[in-house]
Amino acid sequence: MASTLQSIRASASMISAPFGFNQSRLAPADGGKSFDLLSLVDYASLPSLKDADTKTILFAVLAIIITGLVSEQVLYWKKKGGLPGPKWTIPIIGKFADSLNPSLEKYQEGWNSGPLSVASVFNIFIVIASSTEHTRRILNSPVYAEPCLVASAKKVLCHDNWVFLNGKAHVDYRKGLNTLFTRKALGIYLGIQEKIYRQHFDLWLADNNPKPQPYMMQFRDLNMETSLRVFCGNYIPEEAAKEVSDNYWLITVALELVNFPFAFPGTKVYNAIKARKTAMKWFELTARESKKRMAEGQEVTCLTDAWIKAMIDARQQNENADLEAESRKVLVRDFSDREIGMVLLSFLFASQDAMSSGLTYLFQHMADHPEILRKVREEQYRIRGDDINASLSLDQVDSMEYTRAVVKESLRLKPPVIMVPYETRKAFPIDKNYTVPKGSMVIPSFWNSLHDASVYPEPDSFKPERWLEGPQSLAELNPKNYLVFGSGPHNCIGQQYANMHLTAVLGTASVLMNWEHEVTPLSEKVKVIATIFPKDGARMKFYPRAVPAPGTAPEVAASA
Numbered sequence: 435m436a437s438t439l440q441s442i443r444a445s446a447s448m449i450s451a452p453f454g455f456n457q458s459r460l461a462p463a464d465g466g467k468s469f470d471l472l473s474l475v476d477y478a479s480l481p482s483l484k485d486a487d488t489k490t491i492l493f494a495v496l497a498i499i500i501t502g503l504v505s506e507q508v509l510y511w512k513k514k515g516g517l518p519g520p521k522w523t524i525p526i527i528g529k530f531a532d533s534l535n536p537s538l539e540k541y542q543e544g545w546n547s548g549p550l551s552v553a554s555v556f557n558i559f560i561v562i563a564s565s566t567e568h569t570r571r572i573l574n575s576p577v578y579a580e581p582c583l584v585a586s587a588k589k590v591l592c593h594d595n596w597v598f599l600n601g602k603a604h605v606d607y608r609k610g611l612n613t614l615f616t617r618k619a620l621g622i623y624l625g626i627q628e629k630i631y632r633q634h635f636d637l638w639l640a641d642n643n644p645k646p647q648p649y650m651m652q653f654r655d656l657n658m659e660t661s662l663r664v665f666c667g668n669y670i671p672e673e674a675a676k677e678v679s680d681n682y683w684l685i686t687v688a689l690e691l692v693n694f695p696f697a698f699p700g701t702k703v704y705n706a707i708k709a710r711k712t713a714m715k716w717f718e719l720t721a722r723e724s725k726k727r728m729a730e731g732q733e734v735t736c737l738t739d740a741w742i743k744a745m746i747d748a749r750q751q752n753e754n755a756d757l758e759a760e761s762r763k764v765l766v767r768d769f770s771d772r773e774i775g776m777v778l779l780s781f782l783f784a785s786q787d788a789m790s791s792g793l794t795y796l797f798q799h800m801a802d803h804p805e806i807l808r809k810v811r812e813e814q815y816r817i818r819g820d821d822i823n824a825s826l827s828l829d830q831v832d833s834m835e836y837t838r839a840v841v842k843e844s845l846r847l848k849p850p851v852i853m854v855p856y857e858t859r860k861a862f863p864i865d866k867n868y869t870v871p872k873g874s875m876v877i878p879s880f881w882n883s884l885h886d887a888s889v890y891p892e893p894d895s896f897k898p899e900r901w902l903e904g905p906q907s908l909a910e911l912n913p914k915n916y917l918v919f920g921s922g923p924h925n926c927i928g929q930q931y932a933n934m935h936l937t938a939v940l941g942t943a944s945v946l947m948n949w950e951h952e953v954t955p956l957s958e959k960v961k962v963i964a965t966i967f968p969k970d971g972a973r974m975k976f977y978p979r980a981v982p983a984p985g986t987a988p989e990v991a992a993s994a
């Protein structure tokens with residue numbers, strides 16, 4: 435009882451001081467008939483009691499803090515086991531400062547310290563995998579680990595977006611989307627892509643700035659507009675397409691690894707939600723309008739059309755009862771306008787950032803390796819014949835063996851996505867020596883696999899020829915190392931489209947333009963945003979390239 439009173443008193447004194455309470459104000463209004471709690475207190479002993487209580491509270495608080503800090507370290511050591519990583523973790527924030535300013539060099543330190551290493555940020559225990567075996571094991575163990583997006587992702591991309599599905603629900607949903615990247619569909623997209631990147635080349639050529647300028651954002655614009663038109667055709671008017679494209683950057687920056695997760699006005703998450711709402715309005719309209727057009731039997735002009743046409747066809751096939759039950763269920767599933775909108779939202783998000791990184795480095799690598807660019811041109815002149823302005827077919831793109839090897843090598847040397855965060859659903863015995871605790875973040879990293887000297891000799895050199903040495907070459911014998919597009923159930927669904935796009939853009943650019951890259955001390959330094967970019971933003975200048983006279987031999991045209 436006494437101790438209760440003491441704490442009441444302690445609390446009263448702590449509370450009253452700042453609010454300026456005094457004894458007379460606390461006196462009862464009924465002239466003293468009411469029970470006066472304070473009259474029970476022996477005032478003579480008050481000062482010492484007060485002191486004792488303050489000390490007790492201070493001690494208690496201190497003890498709680500110390501226990502918390504010690505148990506944080508003990509827990510970290512226990513989870514860390516024998517793996518490399520900091521011996522202790524900075525209290526509470528851990529490696530937060532590093533994640534605010536990510537650098538490739540810091541990541542490399544971790545990757546090179548062992549196939550598995552650990553860190554902790556805000557008490558999230560993180561296991562980083564850098565060997566091909568461990569990385570693939572994470573990507574291919576859906577029972578133990580699933581992709582984890584940053585805290586704000588569900589707010590930004592909508593909580594019911596398919597990208598948050600896992601297990602069977604995810605596999606089934608993806609089956610329904612595979613139809614979007616068939617050869618037939620890619621052939622339709624190619625025509626749309628070509629028109630758009632030629633318009634962007636004209637803009638670059640019209641840039642009358644005499645000196646090279648950072649072109650990273652112009653490469654992004656090209657990708658963004660191409661993807662938007664490939665996915666949505668002309669259902670979105672010009673002005674709205676520009677608005678969606680410009681605002682999409684707000685979505686990208688709100689999904690960076692470290693971000694304030696609440697949507698207060700003015701925050702990145704708030705702006706991203708606004709951008710998403712505008713984009714979704716147009717994507718849902720695309721779905722609605724496309725459904726009308728496809729029902730009328732009109733021509734397929736974009737990915738949404740191809741998707742809706744596939745649904746209509748499946749329904750008709752089903753009526754003929756020719757399909758197996760399993761595929762019937764998936765194909766005939768009617769995707770609502772909102773679901774289609776959310777898929778388009780996810781595609782655009784996934785495509786613009788990684789493809790912009792890929793395209794930036796592709797142009798940079800080409801300018802820095804003129805002999806390789808010459809070979810690309812020779813192949814292009816050979817395949818395109820005398821008419822470099824004729825539209826391309828998918829067969830022609832497939833036959834660009836050298837250009838495709840250049841794209842593959844460029845993505846290997848500078849992989850746009852260097853890691854993907856996953857989370858363990860239960861304790862994950864990742865190898866015979868270590869089990870990742872449940873609820874940890876596990877990060878498969880791709881850099882070391884893609885720069886493994888035993889598979890890619892001279893791993894830091896740009897050598898497209900390594901992809902042309904036949905099936906017995908080291909690179910071809912070890913496809914498991916080529917993790918540019920991930921692996922397992924969540925591997926990149928857009929990889930054929932991405933490869934086709936990069937090959938076609940480079941091929942056409944090579945015959946229409948010459949370009950110069952101003953190499954600066956930062957050109958080879960990597961800036962890690964979500965994907966990677968050259969730190970100087972890729973300073974380029976583009977010039978028109980003369981059209982070869984009819985009948986010029988490809989090797990002669992290429993050397994001009």
Ligand code: HEM
Nearest residue numbers: 781784785788789792850851919920921924925926928932
């Ligand atoms: C050079 C360009 C690209 C690169 C390097 C890239 C890379 C990746 C990587 C590494 C992943 C994670 C894989 C995993 O967890 O195993 C991924 C997933 C994904 N990508 Fe791409 N991507 C590119 C372009 C695209 C494009 C153009 C699209 C859309 C058309 C796209 C759509 C997606 C989607 C939807 C996922 C998640 C798939 C799922 O969870 O099932 N990506 N991508």
